[in-house]
Amino acid sequence: MAMKTKFSVCGMCSVRCPIQVDVQDSKAIRIEGNQFALKGGLCPRGAAGIALEQDPEKPQTPLIRVGARGEGKWKAVSWDEAFDYVADKLKTIMAEHGPRSVLWSDRGGPFPDLPKAFMRGLGSPNYCNHDVACARNVQHGAMSTIGLGRKGVAYDLRNAKHIILQTRNIMEAVNVAEVNATLDGMAGGAKLTVIDIRASVSASKADNFFMIRPGTDYGFNLAVIHTLINENLYNKEYVDQFVEGFEELQSFVQPYTAEWAAEECGVPAESIRDLARQLAAAAPSVIWHPGWMVARYSNSFQVCRTAYIINALLGSIGAKGGLPFVNSPKDVGRKGLKKLVDLFPKPEEKRADGVGWKHPQFDAGPGLVNQAYDAIVTGDPYPIRAYLCWRHDPIMSMPDPAALKKKWEGLDLLVSITFSWSDTAWHSDVVLPLSTYLARESIIAGKSGLKPQFFVRKRVQEPTFDSKADWEIISGLSKRLGLDALVFDRIEDIWNYQLEGTGVTIDDFDAKGFVELADKPLYRPISEAKLPTLSGKIEMVSGKWTQAGHNTLPEYKSPQSPPAGLFRITFGRVAIHTQGHTVNNPLLFELMPENIAWMHTSRAEELGIVNDELIEIVAADGSTGRIKAFVTDCIHPEALFMVHGFGHRLPVESRAFGKGVADNELMPGGLENWDKGGGCISMQEHFVSVRKI
Ligand SMILES: Nc1nc2c(c(=O)[nH]1)N[C@H]1C(S)=C(S)[C@@H](COP(=O)(O)OP(=O)(O)OC[C@H]3O[C@@H](n4cnc5c(=O)[nH]c(N)nc54)[C@H](O)[C@@H]3O)O[C@H]1N2
Ligand SMILES: Nc1nc2c(c(=O)[nH]1)N[C@H]1C(S)=C(S)[C@@H](COP(=O)(O)OP(=O)(O)OC[C@H]3O[C@@H](n4cnc5c(=O)[nH]c(N)nc54)[C@H](O)[C@@H]3O)O[C@H]1N2
Ligand code: SF4
Ligand SMILES: [Mo]
Numbered sequence: 001m002a003m004k005t006k007f008s009v010c011g012m013c014s015v016r017c018p019i020q021v022d023v024q025d026s027k028a029i030r031i032e033g034n035q036f037a038l039k040g041g042l043c044p045r046g047a048a049g050i051a052l053e054q055d056p057e058k059p060q061t062p063l064i065r066v067g068a069r070g071e072g073k074w075k076a077v078s079w080d081e082a083f084d085y086v087a088d089k090l091k092t093i094m095a096e097h098g099p100r101s102v103l104w105s106d107r108g109g110p111f112p113d114l115p116k117a118f119m120r121g122l123g124s125p126n127y128c129n130h131d132v133a134c135a136r137n138v139q140h141g142a143m144s145t146i147g148l149g150r151k152g153v154a155y156d157l158r159n160a161k162h163i164i165l166q167t168r169n170i171m172e173a174v175n176v177a178e179v180n181a182t183l184d185g186m187a188g189g190a191k192l193t194v195i196d197i198r199a200s201v202s203a204s205k206a207d208n209f210f211m212i213r214p215g216t217d218y219g220f221n222l223a224v225i226h227t228l229i230n231e232n233l234y235n236k237e238y239v240d241q242f243v244e245g246f247e248e249l250q251s252f253v254q255p256y257t258a259e260w261a262a263e264e265c266g267v268p269a270e271s272i273r274d275l276a277r278q279l280a281a282a283a284p285s286v287i288w289h290p291g292w293m294v295a296r297y298s299n300s301f302q303v304c305r306t307a308y309i310i311n312a313l314l315g316s317i318g319a320k321g322g323l324p325f326v327n328s329p330k331d332v333g334r335k336g337l338k339k340l341v342d343l344f345p346k347p348e349e350k351r352a353d354g355v356g357w358k359h360p361q362f363d364a365g366p367g368l369v370n371q372a373y374d375a376i377v378t379g380d381p382y383p384i385r386a387y388l389c390w391r392h393d394p395i396m397s398m399p400d401p402a403a404l405k406k407k408w409e410g411l412d413l414l415v416s417i418t419f420s421w422s423d424t425a426w427h428s429d430v431v432l433p434l435s436t437y438l439a440r441e442s443i444i445a446g447k448s449g450l451k452p453q454f455f456v457r458k459r460v461q462e463p464t465f466d467s468k469a470d471w472e473i474i475s476g477l478s479k480r481l482g483l484d485a486l487v488f489d490r491i492e493d494i495w496n497y498q499l500e501g502t503g504v505t506i507d508d509f510d511a512k513g514f515v516e517l518a519d520k521p522l523y524r525p526i527s528e529a530k531l532p533t534l535s536g537k538i539e540m541v542s543g544k545w546t547q548a549g550h551n552t553l554p555e556y557k558s559p560q561s562p563p564a565g566l567f568r569i570t571f572g573r574v575a576i577h578t579q580g581h582t583v584n585n586p587l588l589f590e591l592m593p594e595n596i597a598w599m600h601t602s603r604a605e606e607l608g609i610v611n612d613e614l615i616e617i618v619a620a621d622g623s624t625g626r627i628k629a630f631v632t633d634c635i636h637p638e639a640l641f642m643v644h645g646f647g648h649r650l651p652v653e654s655r656a657f658g659k660g661v662a663d664n665e666l667m668p669g670g671l672e673n674w675d676k677g678g679g680c681i682s683m684q685e686h687f688v689s690v691r692k693i
Helices: 049-054 079-097 113-122 136-146 176-187 217-230 236-242 246-252 258-266 269-282 300-313 369-378 401-410 470-481 491-499 543-547 586-591 601-607
Strands: 004-009 018-024 027-033 063-065 074-076 102-106 127-129 162-166 191-196 208-211 286-289 386-390 413-418 430-433 445-447 453-455 514-516 566-572 596-600 614-618 624-632 639-643 687-692
Touching: 027 049, 049 586, 063 079, 079 102, 079 386, 079 413, 079 430, 079 470, 102 113, 102 369, 113 127, 113 470, 127 369, 136 300, 136 543, 162 176, 162 217, 162 269, 191 269, 208 269, 217 246, 217 258, 217 269, 217 300, 236 300, 258 269, 269 286, 286 300, 369 401, 596 601, 601 624, 601 687
Parallel strands: 102 127, 102 386, 162 191, 162 286, 191 208, 386 413, 413 430, 566 639, 596 624
Antiparallel strands: 004 018, 018 027, 063 074, 063 430, 445 453, 453 514, 566 687, 596 639, 614 624, 614 687
16 A cells, blocks of 8 residues: 555653654554654654554553552453443542542643543542652742743744753753754854763763762852852843842852852862853853753752743843743734633632642642642542552652552552553553554644644554553543543544634644644743733742742752762663653663663772672662663762663563663652652652672
């Protein structure tokens, strides 16, 4: 049969790049980046989607647990049986404890409207996503300075003159469009500065590289602010007009000189001053990246805040080549998508995780799922009894799996909806296999940007196994739970509902896979932007956080250096794998079957460890893992680094089984260590020891 090319959206990681897929004989045979958006470019994981689709080592039908939780004994059932089972359980639980006792979490992303509508339909306020283990601190860092969320401004990398990556490895923790834009920006003369605890691939391309002592970034940033202010390098006119609390910031940073930071962070004072001068020369086309995976320290929120503060001092918030404001459809005179959540009234009940009442400063959208887990245990403010875990693997993505499983013991129902096996799926009562992104449609998503757009994922082939799309699973459950408004026979009915009144039809997506709502990028000057902070300006001291009792310019506290013989556990990504769920992918496994432990040469010598030697890592609770040592000068001596996502122990994953170490298992008690200012779990506040075998 003739080959066809279909547009779709990658699902191999949370970025969701636009793709195009060649299909022959009704099967996907090749994937590349969307020609119109990414000029064909794709990352290694994106190219491995077909291996995922065809891999038999994943749940192939709905499964109901027959043994104890986590024992791995299952009964394969039909979709009707699975839907009946879940719906009946939910009805019983809701009859006894109310709809509020149902919790939902997912991986976040651009398609939350449908699951949010489902939760509203049930009458539960407890919709959450995974962000306490990812970017909440950036979100709240943005909200507490500029009032907008982190996606309220864009990173205008292509037009930047200086890009600073702090705790952000843009070349390996990939977003294809951002990689392309950074390389284009650099080809156009942009300088790159990297601040990291080790030499990443991004660092290898940098003009300035600071190998910083782990956990001292807040101190580093305070010294940069000190230099910008004391050397009069900041944009005074901009600050006078658009910044609130400058005097407080100025007096607060006085102790934090470049010399002070040199001692604290382990980088030369002159280099810090030189960086500040380079930034001033490039301003306002400067992007000090506030980070992405910042669930690391109890001061990570301050690192993110000070990133926005530095951007503000340079006048780059709202500037071309800096962090311009994104535009919604309304900003360009168009109408946005009609929302599915509006089919139901907002539940009046307060959230189980305390967001909106106990924590009034936080963004209610995705909540704080770890706090909702506590309600399972304590019944405070009310019990959570059912948990629908959708494209989310908390057992691998949160610290201390044993403690997490203990918290979940009080659940009467734990359902995992997933396209691969995961620790969470294995521990569930019911597993509902979700079709991979190649074999399912999504609802239409709206994306704000310099040019706002709508995009949609279309099914490029039928599922290889007995799986279903998100909307099919929600329809199946809704039918049995009496949520008639969410029962759809065809995805087109959802798409048409969403597009009502927008002037766009579903056929308009055929040309490029997405529909742009403006012809050219619109840069809105800050003078025209209405910032939703209490003062209406960029706040050096957050009004909202202050009202909630939080000091947003707290004194710097030096992180403890690891006691003799110990290392601080640090982690990150690599271009070949996504989090915990690609290690068992046949192609990606071949490229990188296990993780390794980076350690500084001087530390390895002390321990008598040589490169490539198998070593044992011992966590604070005495648990151990075996991994190969990577001995290098390119990491700070206090740190031990590994790529996250390895150390699988599920017998159903023959490739990943037993390979490498799970960093999340080296963080005993870590679930309790979370930041009341920023909301994230602080995962890099754990020490481990290392021994020869
Ligand atoms: N110790 C430690 N913990 C971490 C991290 C770390 O580096 N170290 N990283 C943190 C970060 S940044 C994040 S974002 C979280 C991630 O953790 P999670 O939010 O749990 O995301 P994934 O590990 O990607 O797992 C998602 C699950 O959903 C399923 N799935 C179904 N459909 C899709 C789809 O369309 N796309 C994707 N991606 N998955 C799908 C997958 O099969 C997988 O089992 O973990 C965080 N936790
Ligand atoms: N290939 C790939 N790409 C991905 C993902 C993936 O799983 N795989 N996941 C996506 C997701 S969900 C996310 S959140 C992003 C994450 O994107 P990033 O946050 O950029 O990724 P990470 O590798 O977790 O961390 C970035 C860097 O922080 C460094 N670091 C660790 N501790 C410190 C410290 O104390 N100070 C400083 N300055 N640096 C430190 C690490 O060494 C690492 O190089 O990537 C996205 N893209
Ligand atoms: S970065 Fe790679 S894996 Fe993630 S969505 Fe884009 S192509 Fe897919
Ligand atoms: Mo993330």
